[in-house]
Amino acid sequence: MFILPGLAVVLVFIVAPLFMSMFNSLFSWNQLIRGSFVGFGNFKRLFSGYPYRDMFTNALKNNVTWFLMTMLIQNTLGLFFGYFLSRKVPGHAFFQRVIFLPVLFSIVAVGYLWGLYLRPNGLLNAFLALIGKKSWQQPWLGDARFATPAIILVNIWRWVGFPSLVFMSAVDNVSSECLESAYLDGAGEWTVFSKVVVPLIIPSITIITVLTIIGSLNVFEQIYTMAGLDGSPNFATDTIGTLFYRTAFGSVDAGSPEIGIGSAISVIIYLLTFVFSLLTVSGNKKKEVEA
Amino acid sequence: MNLDFTYKNSNTGKKVVITICLVLLSLYVLLILYPLFNMVISSFKTTREILTEPFGMPSSISFKSYKTLWVDKHFSRYFLNSLFVTVVSMAFVLLLGSMASFGVSRYKFKCNTLVYMLFLSGIMLPLKAAIIPLFLIIKKLNLVNNFLSVIFIFMAMGIPSTVFILSGFMKSIPVDLEHAARIDGCSDFRIYWQIFMPLCSSSIALVTIYNVVPIWNDFFFPLVFLTSDAKKTLPVGLSSFFGQNSTNWGLLFVGLTIAILPMVIVYLCMSNYFIKGMTAGAVKG
Numbered sequence: 188m189f190i191l192p193g194l195a196v197v198l199v200f201i202v203a204p205l206f207m208s209m210f211n212s213l214f215s216w217n218q219l220i221r222g223s224f225v226g227f228g229n230f231k232r233l234f235s236g237y238p239y240r241d242m243f244t245n246a247l248k249n250n251v252t253w254f255l256m257t258m259l260i261q262n263t264l265g266l267f268f269g270y271f272l273s274r275k276v277p278g279h280a281f282f283q284r285v286i287f288l289p290v291l292f293s294i295v296a297v298g299y300l301w302g303l304y305l306r307p308n309g310l311l312n313a314f315l316a317l318i319g320k321k322s323w324q325q326p327w328l329g330d331a332r333f334a335t336p337a338i339i340l341v342n343i344w345r346w347v348g349f350p351s352l353v354f355m356s357a358v359d360n361v362s363s364e365c366l367e368s369a370y371l372d373g374a375g376e377w378t379v380f381s382k383v384v385v386p387l388i389i390p391s392i393t394i395i396t397v398l399t400i401i402g403s404l405n406v407f408e409q410i411y412t413m414a415g416l417d418g419s420p421n422f423a424t425d426t427i428g429t430l431f432y433r434t435a436f437g438s439v440d441a442g443s444p445e446i447g448i449g450s451a452i453s454v455i456i457y458l459l460t461f462v463f464s465l466l467t468v469s470g471n472k473k474k475e476v477e478a
Numbered sequence: 479m480n481l482d483f484t485y486k487n488s489n490t491g492k493k494v495v496i497t498i499c500l501v502l503l504s505l506y507v508l509l510i511l512y513p514l515f516n517m518v519i520s521s522f523k524t525t526r527e528i529l530t531e532p533f534g535m536p537s538s539i540s541f542k543s544y545k546t547l548w549v550d551k552h553f554s555r556y557f558l559n560s561l562f563v564t565v566v567s568m569a570f571v572l573l574l575g576s577m578a579s580f581g582v583s584r585y586k587f588k589c590n591t592l593v594y595m596l597f598l599s600g601i602m603l604p605l606k607a608a609i610i611p612l613f614l615i616i617k618k619l620n621l622v623n624n625f626l627s628v629i630f631i632f633m634a635m636g637i638p639s640t641v642f643i644l645s646g647f648m649k650s651i652p653v654d655l656e657h658a659a660r661i662d663g664c665s666d667f668r669i670y671w672q673i674f675m676p677l678c679s680s681s682i683a684l685v686t687i688y689n690v691v692p693i694w695n696d697f698f699f700p701l702v703f704l705t706s707d708a709k710k711t712l713p714v715g716l717s718s719f720f721g722q723n724s725t726n727w728g729l730l731f732v733g734l735t736i737a738i739l740p741m742v743i744v745y746l747c748m749s750n751y752f753i754k755g756m757t758a759g760a761v762k763g
Contacts, residue, residue, distance in 0.1 A: 188581070188666075189577040189578060189580050189581035189585075189666075189670065190577070190578045190581035190582060190593060192574045192577065192578075193574035193575055193577060193578035193597075193637050193641065194578060194593060194596065194597070196574065196630065196633050196634050196637055197596060197597060197600050197634055197637055197638060198596070199615070199630075199634075200605075200608075200612065200615070200630060200631055200633075200634035201599070201600045201603055201605065201608070201634050201638070202596060202599065202600075203611065203615075204608035204610075204611035204612055204615070205603060205608065207608075207610075207611035207614070208607070208608060208610065208611055211610065211611065219614070219617075264506075267502070268502075268503065268506070271483065271499040271502075271503060274481065274482055274483040275482040275483060275484065276483040276484075276496060276499045276500060276503065277483075277484065277485070277496075277500065278500070278503075281507075282503045282507060283753070284749045284753075285507045285510055285511065286503075286506065286507070286510065287749070287752070287753050287756075288510060288742065288745060289510055290756060291691055291695075291741050291745055291752060291756070292695070292738055292741060293694070293695035293697065293712075293713045293716075293737065293738075294695065294697065295695070295697045295713040295716055295717055295737075296713070296716060296734055296737040296738050299716065299717075299720050299730070299734060300513065300517060300734050300738070301513075303727065303730060303731070303734075304513065304516075308529055309532075310513075310516060310532050313532040313533070314532075317533070344509070344510070347506075349756070349757065352753055352756075352757050352761075353757050353760045353761055356757065356761045357761070363481055366481050367481065370481075375491070376491065376492065376495045391760070391761075394760045395760070398760065401602075401604060404604065405604050405606050405607075407606065407698060408697050408698065411697075411717075412717065412720075428606065431607070431609075432609075435609060435610050435613075436702075446610055449610050450610055453607040453608065453609075453610060456604060456607040457603065457604070457607055460602070460603075460604055460607075461602075464602065
């Protein structure tokens with residue numbers, strides 16, 4: 188009685204679409220009309236046929252870059268920030284609040300704001316001119332080499348407060364006896380951090396890693412606002428999210444929606460999310476230690 | 479023993495570490511605050527001023543362009559649309575989510591675990607990947623360009639985490655309380671509404687913030703389902719405004735300020751709630 192209304196919403200809008208995607212991916216589609224059963228034909232087209240194979244591998248490669256850069260820069264930075272804050276550096280309450288602030292902004296607003304700053308005549312290039320590094324100036328979002336890393340860095344700018352605060356409360360929960368005995372045994376600052384604190388907060392590291400996997404596979408707004416739906420320049424910033432959108436709403440091949448191929452992509456997104464999250468969780472379970 | 483990173487009672491090694499922390503954190507804070515500050519001052523400048531003197535202060539403060547955006551460019555309407563959609567979907571998320579949590583945590587029935595798993599699956603499954611079936615469903619229900627389309631989807635987005643957080647809390651409420659109420663002749667609904675809900679108020683505050691921020695900021699679903707200008711929410715409105723005025727830097731910064739500043743102000747008033755609420759799903763205890 189109490190459960191039904193909520194359950195109905197979840198079933199209709201979350202669980203049913205999952206199975207509908209799987210079902211739809213096995214059929215050929217003409218616009219919004221379902222055609223004949225083609226088995227794994229859509230997947231075959233996605234992995235072997237022009238133009239989808241090249242686009243898909245290109246997009247997937249960018250998603251992997253997203254994941255790696257986010258883990259390496261954002262979550263490492265977050266781990267350090269969280270640790271500093273938990274150890275109550277002077278001004279920690281202020282730092283904590285400011286670092287978390289951009290997490291609340293809409294990705295769209297952040298994307299457009301930095302899109303303006305990164306324009307060839309924008310703030311970043313003006314800053315480089317100001318400090319006498321005119322030769323470093325770049326059309327950041329217009330150059331295939333810099334566009335993806337630049338967009339990832341903007342996303343990190345917005346998001347780093349989140350892992351910071353999650354790690355902070357994880358370190359807060361590490362008992363002070365653990366730390367004290369480590370210090371009394373003569374461990375230095377770095378040893379305490381890497382040999383005592385990090386192993387004790389593996390569960391939080393797992394959560395953040397899983398969230399990063401999910402986030403990296405679902406990148407869309409960042410590309411949409413800073414590089415456009417086509418992932419300009421010349422698809423250099425394309426991701427599975429934008430490719431999926433173009434396929435589903437039509438602008439890859441003939442300009443019409445490709446429901447079959449689109450559903451196949453969404454099934455792959457589900458699979459990747461599921462498999463990699465599971466791998467992370469089970470992989471880290473082994474490393475967990477009791478405090 | 480002093481474990482905190484404070485200068486007092488610390489040896490030189492620790493002082494160096496603390497100083498490095500402070501420098502890093504200060505640089506990062508500058509990296510966050512300066513772009514925001516520059517955004518606000520740029521919103522008072524003309525395009526010419528922004529391009530020739532990007533770091534300079536505006537020559538005069540005038541809110542004329544704010545009025546242009548708010549009235550002529552329909553930002554007031556986008557703002558109200560966002561507010562309407564967020565408040566309505568949030569109200570339903572809380573109502574249906576808390577009812578479901580009450581059911582899941584308080585009644586023993588056959589499929590209890592299965593139902594709970596179904597709710598949890600909603601946290602893991604990326605809803606964006608489901609856009610094709612969602613589009614077909616919404617089209618069949620004739621809800622394209624109707625606020626109900628995104629309200630339903632936001633409800634689906636919010637209910638799973640609400641059930642996850644609230645049912646965890648409700649399980650910790652002693653059963654005796656429920657028994658006492660039942661002996662006094664209290665109906666199930668009154669137990670839920672008059673006993674459980676007030677006890678959960680702090681968790682409900684957390685859940686509200688956890689969900690309200692992503693819903694307010696969501697771009698993808700309004701982009702797909704609310705295409706007429708009169709129905710656009712703030713992020714979608716901002717996006718189409720950027721498409722139409724891409725060279726008028728002054729106005730663009732005004733639009734960004736309108737989109738970002740309200741959040742800053744609300745955050746300043748209740749930052750602790752926000753930090754606790756937003757990390758509620760990932761932090762235990």
